[in-house]
Amino acid sequence: MSHDPSYAPAASIPGSRIRRIAALADEHPGTLRLFYGEDTLPTPDFIKAAGRGAIAENFTFYTPNAGFPELREAIAASYARLHRTETNADEIVTTASGMVAIALVCQATLSTEDSAILITPLWPNLSAAVRVTGAESIEIPLAFDETGFRLDFDRLEAAVKPNTRLLALASPGNPTGWTASHDDWERIVSFCERHDLWLLADGVYERLVFDREIAPSPWEIADARKRTIVTQSFSKTYRMTGWRIGYTIALAETANRLKTLQEFVVSHAAGFTQRAALAALEHGEAFVAESKLRYEKHRRIAIDRLRKIPGLVLAEPPGSFYVFPRLEGLTDSFAFCRGLVVEHRLGVAPGSAFGAGGEGHVRLCFAVDENVLREAIDRFEVAWNEYRRTL
Amino acid sequence: MSHDPSYAPAASIPGSRIRRIAALADEHPGTLRLFYGEDTLPTPDFIKAAGRGAIAENFTFYTPNAGFPELREAIAASYARLHRTETNADEIVTTASGMVAIALVCQATLSTEDSAILITPLWPNLSAAVRVTGAESIEIPLAFDETGFRLDFDRLEAAVKPNTRLLALASPGNPTGWTASHDDWERIVSFCERHDLWLLADGVYERLVFDREIAPSPWEIADARKRTIVTQSFSKTYRMTGWRIGYTIALAETANRLKTLQEFVVSHAAGFTQRAALAALEHGEAFVAESKLRYEKHRRIAIDRLRKIPGLVLAEPPGSFYVFPRLEGLTDSFAFCRGLVVEHRLGVAPGSAFGAGGEGHVRLCFAVDENVLREAIDRFEVAWNEYRRTL
Numbered sequence: 001m002s003h004d005p006s007y008a009p010a011a012s013i014p015g016s017r018i019r020r021i022a023a024l025a026d027e028h029p030g031t032l033r034l035f036y037g038e039d040t041l042p043t044p045d046f047i048k049a050a051g052r053g054a055i056a057e058n059f060t061f062y063t064p065n066a067g068f069p070e071l072r073e074a075i076a077a078s079y080a081r082l083h084r085t086e087t088n089a090d091e092i093v094t095t096a097s098g099m100v101a102i103a104l105v106c107q108a109t110l111s112t113e114d115s116a117i118l119i120t121p122l123w124p125n126l127s128a129a130v131r132v133t134g135a136e137s138i139e140i141p142l143a144f145d146e147t148g149f150r151l152d153f154d155r156l157e158a159a160v161k162p163n164t165r166l167l168a169l170a171s172p173g174n175p176t177g178w179t180a181s182h183d184d185w186e187r188i189v190s191f192c193e194r195h196d197l198w199l200l201a202d203g204v205y206e207r208l209v210f211d212r213e214i215a216p217s218p219w220e221i222a223d224a225r226k227r228t229i230v231t232q233s234f235s236k237t238y239r240m241t242g243w244r245i246g247y248t249i250a251l252a253e254t255a256n257r258l259k260t261l262q263e264f265v266v267s268h269a270a271g272f273t274q275r276a277a278l279a280a281l282e283h284g285e286a287f288v289a290e291s292k293l294r295y296e297k298h299r300r301i302a303i304d305r306l307r308k309i310p311g312l313v314l315a316e317p318p319g320s321f322y323v324f325p326r327l328e329g330l331t332d333s334f335a336f337c338r339g340l341v342v343e344h345r346l347g348v349a350p351g352s353a354f355g356a357g358g359e360g361h362v363r364l365c366f367a368v369d370e371n372v373l374r375e376a377i378d379r380f381e382v383a384w385n386e387y388r389r390t391l
Numbered sequence: 392m393s394h395d396p397s398y399a400p401a402a403s404i405p406g407s408r409i410r411r412i413a414a415l416a417d418e419h420p421g422t423l424r425l426f427y428g429e430d431t432l433p434t435p436d437f438i439k440a441a442g443r444g445a446i447a448e449n450f451t452f453y454t455p456n457a458g459f460p461e462l463r464e465a466i467a468a469s470y471a472r473l474h475r476t477e478t479n480a481d482e483i484v485t486t487a488s489g490m491v492a493i494a495l496v497c498q499a500t501l502s503t504e505d506s507a508i509l510i511t512p513l514w515p516n517l518s519a520a521v522r523v524t525g526a527e528s529i530e531i532p533l534a535f536d537e538t539g540f541r542l543d544f545d546r547l548e549a550a551v552k553p554n555t556r557l558l559a560l561a562s563p564g565n566p567t568g569w570t571a572s573h574d575d576w577e578r579i580v581s582f583c584e585r586h587d588l589w590l591l592a593d594g595v596y597e598r599l600v601f602d603r604e605i606a607p608s609p610w611e612i613a614d615a616r617k618r619t620i621v622t623q624s625f626s627k628t629y630r631m632t633g634w635r636i637g638y639t640i641a642l643a644e645t646a647n648r649l650k651t652l653q654e655f656v657v658s659h660a661a662g663f664t665q666r667a668a669l670a671a672l673e674h675g676e677a678f679v680a681e682s683k684l685r686y687e688k689h690r691r692i693a694i695d696r697l698r699k700i701p702g703l704v705l706a707e708p709p710g711s712f713y714v715f716p717r718l719e720g721l722t723d724s725f726a727f728c729r730g731l732v733v734e735h736r737l738g739v740a741p742g743s744a745f746g747a748g749g750e751g752h753v754r755l756c757f758a759v760d761e762n763v764l765r766e767a768i769d770r771f772e773v774a775w776n777e778y779r780r781t782l
Contacts, residue, residue: 003587004587004618005500005556005587005617005618007500007648008498008499010652011500011649013655019456038452042449042451043449043451048446048447048451051663052443052446055434055443056443058433058434060634061429061433061633062427062429096487096657097657099657099658100656100657107399108398108402109398109402110399111400111503114399125658128654128655132498132656134525196394198396226396227396239451240451241452241453242450242454242663244657244658244660244661258402260402261404263406263516263519264519265491265656266487266494267490267635268635269635270633270664271633272442272633273661
């Protein structure tokens with residue numbers, strides 16, 4: 001008599017293809033794991049000690065939705081110092097991950113009738129977070145050649161629809177490493193103003209840039225703040241991927257709305273995790289500098305070795321801890337990456353996971369042990385040479 | 392030239408009135424804090440030790456979206472044992488809080504064109520989670536008199552609209568303590584089948600029942616499983632409110648969809664928190680029993696003392712750690728509760744926070760120190776006697 005209940009459209013958004021490669025790797029022991037955006041080293045000891053200490057001190061209760069005031073102060077002070085621009089604690093909302101930060105921004109700015117423009121190739125969760133709200137995700141690829149990725153403003157201009165409400169991008173980009181200059185941000189902001197768009201600027205790799213101290217942020221452009229929301233995470237800078245803590249930066253009125261929405265999503269980041277994040281900000285600069293040296297070295301290894309492999313086009317990424325080479329003639333990166341796991345015990349992320357402009361590329365995370373990185377590139381070279389012969 | 396960007400409807404959902412009372416209490420030192428659904432004692436030591444140990448052992452990385460397999464196994468085994476019904480690990484999705492569990496269910500089952508029926512008075516976040524999806528929240532109050540709360544099936548039947556997709560309720564209820572019997576669930580399930588509705592059954596207080604071992608669950612009705620999703624949390628049973636960990640129970644296909652959606656909301660519960668939850672399940676029974684004795688004692692104190700106060704109607708709550716008396720003649724519980732903080736340093740939750748049927752009541756959480764509870768009721772008595780004279 002009765003039928004099965006049916007799902008809402010959000011329940012049919014396909015799972016991450018990176019997660020699917022990871023699941024395949026779990027079935028094939030010995031697979032080198034370069035698919036996630038995660039360092040293979042654990043969280044540094046001084047942060048772990050702070051987290052453990054906070055549990056011992058009973059930071060086990062509900063906290064304010066936006067996080068402890070002292071953490072918001074510390075984030076604001078750190079952002080102001082790094083970007084040489086005023087930032088106040090009431091403009092910070094601590095979130096239970098960078099992912100939550102993005103989800104909250106999408107909920108606050110998008111509904112079913114709207115569309116959002118995303119600069120791709122891009123971490124697929126951003127497009128998915130747009131689609132969870134029911135809005136359309138319009139993907140505009142960066143232009144690519146061996147000199148690097150480049151934002152094509154003409155394509156951006158042509159993509160705007162009457163219902164477009166948001167432009168979302170990451171700088172440094174994941175997987176591309178593309179990093180917006182201050183001039184790029186000026187043009188992006190002017191584009192958003194002309195079309196009355198919100199700007200979601202994801203900056204989780206801002207400390208991992210190799211030609212300067214920190215990636216520029218649109219928050220540095222005072223006039224743009226009323227439409228700018230920066231999303232951030234402690235995951236990449238402080239090797240805290242599993243802890244689930246990030247934040248947003250936006251004017252106080254917007255921050256208040258994001259704070260309220262967080263109550264109805266996850267309520268807040270765990271109290272002891274907030275204390276660990278506070279320790280990261282207060283005592284983390286030496287660690288960040290050391291970490292960056294390590295990534296610089298691995299990046300050099302990856303670039304130099306990959307560039308010797310025929311049929312591969314690699315631009316040097318100015319930021320992030322990924323290389324994202326294009327493989328000439330590759331048309332199904334997901335099938336190729338599945339084969340890498342099954343036949344070569346090598347796990348990398350397929351370019352097609354990252355939306356328009358990603359197919360034909362693969363993403364390797366070089367935040368792994370140096371020997372693992374070298375072995376991974378060896379396996380990759382063998383596999384790619386084999387595969388090329390079949391093209 | 393350009394305008395300010397505008398917010399989406401979700402960004403205008405008002406904040407929790409419980410959170411507003413809490414914020415007011417923060418401005419008035421010495422306020423007794425009975426407004427949250429949170430024990431004033433910290434997480435027990437054996438769980439804290441497990442969390443600290445897991446950080447030391449580097450459970451600081453990304454985990455599977457549904458949680459570690461061993462935790463899913465342990466949850467399934469525990470649920471099967473307590474409810475004497477088969478439950479498999481692939482039917483469990485560990486979530487980064489009971490709140491996340493509810494948000495995922497709403498996303499998976501509701502979209503803008505839909506409506507959901509909620510049995511109220513109810514924790515306001517459930518109604519808010521419905522509205523975040525753009526769906527309409529239809530509130531159907533329980534009937535109330537001094538013998539207790541009661542579900543009115545005629546009102547329920549009359550409330551269904553063609554676009555209704557979900558029935559959501561909590562048993563034991565927060566704030567009412569109302570607890571569905573197995574027969575109630577049979578009727579509720581039959582109602583859902585007749586109208587092709589999903590059933591969201593929130594069971595976070597299932598261990599806190601005072602006339603039996605555990606509250607019945609609709610999961611015990613095998614035929615209903617294809618439309619049933621149970622949401623759960625470790626917060627109340629194990630005093631883990633600040634940790635952010637819960638779970639869902641649903642057939643594997645639904646579980647898979649919830650798991651995928653979680654990737655785009657918060658990705659997963661923290662790894663070390665999952666390990667702490669595992670310790671709670673493995674070693675927590677003695678603690679749960681002891682905790683329940685304490686709540687039973689406090690409940691008795693609250694009931695006996697409040698029932699002596701004139702102008703107050705209190706039903707004995709069969710479950711939860713709240714009392715939810717009706718105050719005769721009270722028409723603005725939020726204003727009354729604000730006054731309690733400002734003038735009497737007593738913080739309780741206004742009934743109006745809990746939707747239809749809540750106005751005229753207040754919620755006191757008795758999971759506080761016994762002396763605090765006694766002092767709180769003293770202050771309440773003085774304040775209410777004063778207030779009554781103004782009615």
